[in-house]
Amino acid sequence: MTYWSRRFTVFSIFFTALFLVGLFQxxxxxxxxxxxxxxxxxxxxGVNIQVGYAGIFNAGIMGFAAIGGLAAVLISHPxxxxxxxxxxxxxxxCGMMIGLVAAICVFLSTKLQLxxxxxxxxxxxxxxxxxxxxxxxxxxxxxxIEAFEPAATGFLGGIGMxxxxxxxxxxxxAGFIAWLIGKITLGLRSDYLAIATxxxxxTIIYVLKNEDWxxxxxxxxxALPRPVPYELSLQxxxxxxxxxxxxxxxxxETSSIVVKLCYSSLFLIVLFVLFTLFEIALKSPWGRxxxxxxxxxxxxxxxxxxxxxxxxxxxILGSAVVGLAGAMLTTLEGQFTPIAYQPLRFTxxxxxxxxxxxxxxxxxxxxxxxxxxxxxxxxxxFGLLLVEFFTSPLSETNSLRVHLINNAAHMRYIMMGxxxxxxxxxxxxxxxxxxx
Amino acid sequence: MDYFNALALITNFIVIPGLTYGSQLAxxxxxxxxxxxxxxxxxxxHGELMSFGAMVCILFTWLxxxxxxxxxxxxxxxxxxxxxxxxxxxxxIVIEKFVFSFYRKQKADPIITLIASIGVMFxxxxxxxxxxxxxxxxxxxxxxxxxxxxxFKNFTGLEQGFGLKTTQALTxxxxxxxxxxxxxxxxxxxxxKSMRAFSxxxxxxxxxxxDPNRVVLVTWIIAGALATFAGVLYGxxxxxKPFIFLQMLLPIFSAAILGGVGNPIGAFIGGYVIALxxxxxxxxxxxxLGYILPxxxxxxxxxxxxxxxxxxxxxxxxxxxVLIIRPTGIFSGKTI
Numbered sequence: 001m002t003y004w005s006r007r008f009t010v011f012s013i014f015f016t017a018l019f020l021v022g023l024f025q026x027x028x029x030x031x032x033x034x035x036x037x038x039x040x041x042x043x044x045x046g047v048n049i050q051v052g053y054a055g056i057f058n059a060g061i062m063g064f065a066a067i068g069g070l071a072a073v074l075i076s077h078p079x080x081x082x083x084x085x086x087x088x089x090x091x092x093x094c095g096m097m098i099g100l101v102a103a104i105c106v107f108l109s110t111k112l113q114l115x116x117x118x119x120x121x122x123x124x125x126x127x128x129x130x131x132x133x134x135x136x137x138x139x140x141x142x143x144x145i146e147a148f149e150p151a152a153t154g155f156l157g158g159i160g161m162x163x164x165x166x167x168x169x170x171x172x173x174a175g176f177i178a179w180l181i182g183k184i185t186l187g188l189r190s191d192y193l194a195i196a197t198x199x200x201x202x203t204i205i206y207v208l209k210n211e212d213w214x215x216x217x218x219x220x221x222x223a224l225p226r227p228v229p230y231e232l233s234l235q236x237x238x239x240x241x242x243x244x245x246x247x248x249x250x251x252x253e254t255s256s257i258v259v260k261l262c263y264s265s266l267f268l269i270v271l272f273v274l275f276t277l278f279e280i281a282l283k284s285p286w287g288r289x290x291x292x293x294x295x296x297x298x299x300x301x302x303x304x305x306x307x308x309x310x311x312x313x314x315x316i317l318g319s320a321v322v323g324l325a326g327a328m329l330t331t332l333e334g335q336f337t338p339i340a341y342q343p344l345r346f347t348x349x350x351x352x353x354x355x356x357x358x359x360x361x362x363x364x365x366x367x368x369x370x371x372x373x374x375x376x377x378x379x380x381x382f383g384l385l386l387v388e389f390f391t392s393p394l395s396e397t398n399s400l401r402v403h404l405i406n407n408a409a410h411m412r413y414i415m416m417g418x419x420x421x422x423x424x425x426x427x428x429x430x431x432x433x434x435x436x
Numbered sequence: 437m438d439y440f441n442a443l444a445l446i447t448n449f450i451v452i453p454g455l456t457y458g459s460q461l462a463x464x465x466x467x468x469x470x471x472x473x474x475x476x477x478x479x480x481x482h483g484e485l486m487s488f489g490a491m492v493c494i495l496f497t498w499l500x501x502x503x504x505x506x507x508x509x510x511x512x513x514x515x516x517x518x519x520x521x522x523x524x525x526x527x528x529i530v531i532e533k534f535v536f537s538f539y540r541k542q543k544a545d546p547i548i549t550l551i552a553s554i555g556v557m558f559x560x561x562x563x564x565x566x567x568x569x570x571x572x573x574x575x576x577x578x579x580x581x582x583x584x585x586x587x588f589k590n591f592t593g594l595e596q597g598f599g600l601k602t603t604q605a606l607t608x609x610x611x612x613x614x615x616x617x618x619x620x621x622x623x624x625x626x627x628x629k630s631m632r633a634f635s636x637x638x639x640x641x642x643x644x645x646x647d648p649n650r651v652v653l654v655t656w657i658i659a660g661a662l663a664t665f666a667g668v669l670y671g672x673x674x675x676x677k678p679f680i681f682l683q684m685l686l687p688i689f690s691a692a693i694l695g696g697v698g699n700p701i702g703a704f705i706g707g708y709v710i711a712l713x714x715x716x717x718x719x720x721x722x723x724x725l726g727y728i729l730p731x732x733x734x735x736x737x738x739x740x741x742x743x744x745x746x747x748x749x750x751x752x753x754x755x756x757x758v759l760i761i762r763p764t765g766i767f768s769g770k771t772i
Contacts, residue, residue, distance in 0.1 A: 057547050059480075120761075134739065184756055190547050190761050191478040191697075195689045196759060199752035204687055209747045343682055344561060348554050355551060407569050413562025420555035421535055424548070 003432075010431055011337070016262040021378070028253060031260035035380045039329050041369030044353040045274055045323030045362060052360030052434065053287060054314045055294040056186070059194045061348035063201030064319045066338070067177060068206055068326025069169030073221050074214075075166035077158035082157050083145045083154060083213075090141030090359050091156065094256050097133045099128055115415025137289055146212040155216045167270070167327045174323020175316045177204070182312040201347060209339040221336040228262035231255040249414070257408050263332055270328065271366070274321060291360075292313060322350075344413065349376060350406055352420045367431055383411030441725040448585065448598030450719055454712040456604040456673055459611035462707025463506040463666035464684065465691035466618065466700055467659040473635040473698035474655040477549035481531075482663060482688065483681035484560035489664025490529060490671040491568050491678075493520035494575045499576070508600065509579040511672055521664045528660035531556055532652065541651070557682075573676040578602060596723075603673040612656050613703050616667060617659065622700065627654055635698065687714070687751035694758050696765030705766070714750045717741045729740060 010198060011078040019229040022030035043061065050056040109119050146154050177200065185196040208215050216223065232377060234240045236254040244251045281287050293307055301307055330336050357368025387408040390400040442464075453464045464486060471479045507515045530646035535556055579602055580588075588597030600615075622628040634641040634651045642648060667681070691710045697700020721739035731736075740751065758765060 055547070055551065131741065139737075184759055189757060190760060191550065192763065193477065194480075194547075194694065195686075195693065196755060199686050201692070202683065203746075203749040203752045204751050206746055210743060256701060271472075279570050286759060342679070344558065348558060351551065351554060352558075403569070404566075406564050410565035410570070413558050413565060414560070416557050417557070417559025419564055420558060421552060424552055425535075425538060428548070433577055 004077045007367075007432065010367055011370075014367065014374065019376060025381075026253075027257055028260070028416060031257055031264065033374060035260060035263050035267060035332055036377075037373045038264065038271050039325050039332065039369075040350070040353060040373040042267075042271055042274060042328070042348050043322050043365040044317045044357065044365035044369040045271075045278060046325065047350050047354050047366040048318075048357075048359060048362065049281075049321070050318035051201035051354060052313060052365075053282065053290040053294065055190070056311060056315055056318075057190050057194045058197050058315070058318065059347055060181070060197030060199075060201035060204075061322050061350045062341050062343050063176040063197075063204035064178065065326030066175045066201075066204055066321040066341045067327065067329035067339075068166075068328070069336050070208060070215060071170030071173055071323070072163055072166040072224060072330035073396050074158040074326045075161050075169055076163035076224050077221060078134050078160040078225075080153045080155065083148050083153060084150060087141035087145040087213070088156060090137050091145075094133055094138035094141070096135065098130045101129050103288060114384070121379060133255050142213045144209075150212075150219070153216075154219070155221075160226065163225055163264075166331070167324050169321040170327030171324040174326070175320035178316045178319030179312065180369040182315040185312045186315060187308045192285040198318075198343070198347075198427055201343065205338060206343050213337065215338060218339055220338070222334070224330065224336070227266060227331065228259055229258055230306075235256060267332075268325070275362055275366065282362065314359075320346050330424075338384060349373075349416060352416050355420060356423050356430055358432040360434035361430070361432040364430050364432035369430075372416070375415060379411045379412035379415050383408040383415075386411070413426070438727040438757075440592075441594055442724045444596040445724050445727070446595055446599050448596070450712065450715045452598060452600060452604055454715045455708065456711075457714070458708035458711030459607045460666050460670045460673070460707075461684075461687050461691050461711050462609055462704045463614065463662050463669070464688040465695065465703035465707045466615065467662040467666070468688055469692045469695070469698055469700055469703040470655055472692070473548075473658050473700075473750060474631060474651060475536065475600045476537075476551065476691070477539075478697075479659075480685065481554045481556040481560060482659075483685040484557045484564065485524060485528065485660065486665040486667030486670070486676055486684070487564050487676075487681040488667070489520050489559055489660070490522035490667030490676055491564050492523040492666065493517055493668045493674060494568065494573055494671070496520065497575050497603055507578060510606070511576050511578040513575055513668060513672055514606070517664065517668055521661045522670060524664040525657050525660035527560075528655065528656040528663075532656050536694060537652075559676070561682070568678070572676055573671070575676065576603060576672050596727075601673070604668070607669045607673055610665060611667065614662065615700075618662075618700065619679055621658075627651075631655065683748060686748055686755075687711075690755040690758075692753040693755060694744070696767040699765065699767045702767040711750045713754060714747045717750050718744045718747055727768045 007116040018030050018034060019031065021300055038100060043065065047058060047061060050058050099175075108114070109122055114122065145156060149152055181196060181200050185193045209217050211217065212219070231252070239250065239254065240258075243249075244254050289300070290310065292303075293310055294306060297307055329385055350369075353368035354365055355368070356364075356372060357366070358364030384405065389406045391398070391404055394401040439606075464482065467485070468479060468482050471477070471482070493513050496519050497513045500512055500516055505515060506512050535552050536549065539552055582600045582602055582605055585597045585599040588599060589595070623630055623642055630641065630646045631651050631654060633644070634648065635645055641651075644771050653751075670676075670680075670684075687708075687710050691706035692703045693704030693706070694709060695704070718740065722737070725739055726734045
């Protein structure tokens with residue numbers, strides 16, 4: 001029971017801090033922070049099962065989150081009928097041809113007893129044929145699609161389903177990519193996995209930035225449909241106006257808080273479900289096996305465990321959760337901006353969350369996600385205060401002072417780095433050590 | 437004549453930029469691989485160390501320029517490069533003392549040290565953005581070209597030509613000089629040999645009386661110096677952008693793995709292989725083929741394997757191929 005008091009204390013510190021933000025800044029800011037805190041906590045949960053349960057280092061969190069974001073676009077955006085009629089068929093044909101060639105390649109290499117060299121030749125041939133189809137069928141269609149009203153659409157759009165479905169789709173697609181990359185790199189030294197996942201993440205972002213027909217690239221996709229009511233429709237609805245009048249709430253502010261609360265409750269449901277599942281998994285035979293593999297690979301192998309298969313399993317699972325969180329983030333923001341995916345913001349900050357919370361502990365991941373995101377946001381006003389305090393002897397227009405005040409927001413990187421280094425050094429088990 | 441035109445095009449757009457970029461990558465990869473060989477962890481902070489060195493150099497260059505220093509036809513930054521090296525090396529030593537030495541003495545899991553290096557990366561990235569800001573900085577002065585495309589065309593009378601920028605010649609020259617000195621140092625001096633011994637077998641090296649602290653110190657000095665050179669040369673040749681160095685981490689690591697992690701010669705060659713293949717794959721061959729092929733066969737499309745934007749993805753593809761086919765790299769890794 002002593003663990004509970006510790007958990008209670010730490011969580012109440014966080015909520016007190018959030019409460020203070022609500023009191024002194026605004027409740028809107030507090031709930032905006034809290035929503036992304038929940039998403040961060042889910043990402044941290046996903047990374048935690050990789051590193052905490054199995055000791056896998058995934059440096060490609062950004063990519064999996066972006067895949068989730070893409071899923072949100074493709075599922076929820078209404079289809080752009082004009083571009084579909086211009087190039088939709090060609091793109092479909094191109095995709096089908098590539099799929100067919102890949103399927104033939106897979107079929108041949110599994111059914112026939114090929115030597116290593118022939119198999120490599122076969123794979124190279126498949127890639128060349130694939131590139132040929134992309135250039136022959138895909139490229140002209142892509143050109144036409146991107147030329148169609150580039151300022152407004154210029155892409156195929158999605159399938160116009162409710163955006164909630166994208167959470168599942170994002171998880172599945174991210175899991176599939178994780179399976180591909182895991183096949184290649186798991187089983188090699190752990191550093192290689194880190195670098196390869198860093199690479200896959202960067203590559204995914206390049207694809208999202210440049211394939212305008214799919215994602216509009218750097219032009220962003222705006223105004224994705226929401227799973228919750230809009231502020232404006234709330235402000236116009238009768239019951240809401242009455243509700244505000246009765247309790248003397250300001251109408252506009254309350255409406256945006258209510259919308260944020262709707263998001264929070266959706267996200268909290270997901271967080272709760274995932275957390276419960278992961279806690280069950282941790283205590284199940286499967287979780288014990290994972291920890292056994294992590295702690296002593298040799299003896300686990302001697303006990304007949306297939307280590308690579310288990311690692312791929314958990315890598316897929318964790319990445320899928322990150323993909324889910326990525327889709328949720330895009331849902332919350334209502335727009336998809338590929339340039340917003342920065343490794344420092346997505347990949348490495350999530351790492352800080354997991355480490356600070358305590359690897360291998362799900363409570364730790366949640367509080368890590370909450371606290372680190374809170375600090376990440378609040379570092380800006382705090383850094384500004386700090387800079388203003390230390391440069392207050394200088395005059396208002398002093399160039400050094402102006403420069404430092406302009407760059408004060410970057411204090412957050414320094415703070416994250418220091419936090420990570422200090423926790424890793426002096427309390428490597430984090431806030432909630434494993435098993436507590 | 438047409439063949440010479442094609443050749444000039446390829447030289448201008450692939451060979452010279454490839455060698456330049458390859459040199460920058462090679463310097464970075466050498467640093468990464470040395471740290472890996474001696475300290476046994478992948479240093480994710482290396483890109484930021486390059487950035488840090490370049491930043492110090494830029495600050496001193498601005499200071500120097502405001503006092504009217506210049507280096508005739510060469511960039512002024514070269515004059516202040518040694519100072520930047522000193523600062524970057526000092527920074528490396530501070531990091532080693534306060535961060536990495538703890539994990540080294542603990543014999544911590546390499547992944548823990550890697551995570552610590554991520555902490556250093558964050559810290560350094562923050563410092564850099566705090567000091568110089570997140571924007572682009574151009575600090576190249578001096579003569580821009582040794583000879584330009586136009587000079588070449590006038591000289592040879594060809595339709596196409598290639599130029600050589602001062603910074604390109606400097607980058608390639610300095611890299612080759614530094615690499616040769618590094619290889620000589622590792623192979624011929626006592627300290628270099630002790631580093632190799634330490635990398636090869638730590639226990640044996642300790643038994644034969646090699647001072648580990650000294651080896652580690654020398655490694656950080658070399659790594660810091662190489663990082664500064666790489667960062668400054670990259671900034672001179674292209675432009676200094678604080679966030680670009682995190683992106684460069686991928687090609688640098690790919691180069692190091694391609695050559696065999698922990699193998700300096702491998703890292704050196706890996707840098708060039710990665711850079712040249714990036715350019716070969718993303719170059720549009722339309723004009724080249726227009727010269728080589730007979731007129732009726734001249735292609736209409738761009739004849740490009742991948743769009744230029746996928747430059748960084750190429751290094752990832754190479755990395756994946758290496759990991760599938762030969763995870764130890766071209767030259768088997770883990771010896772220096």
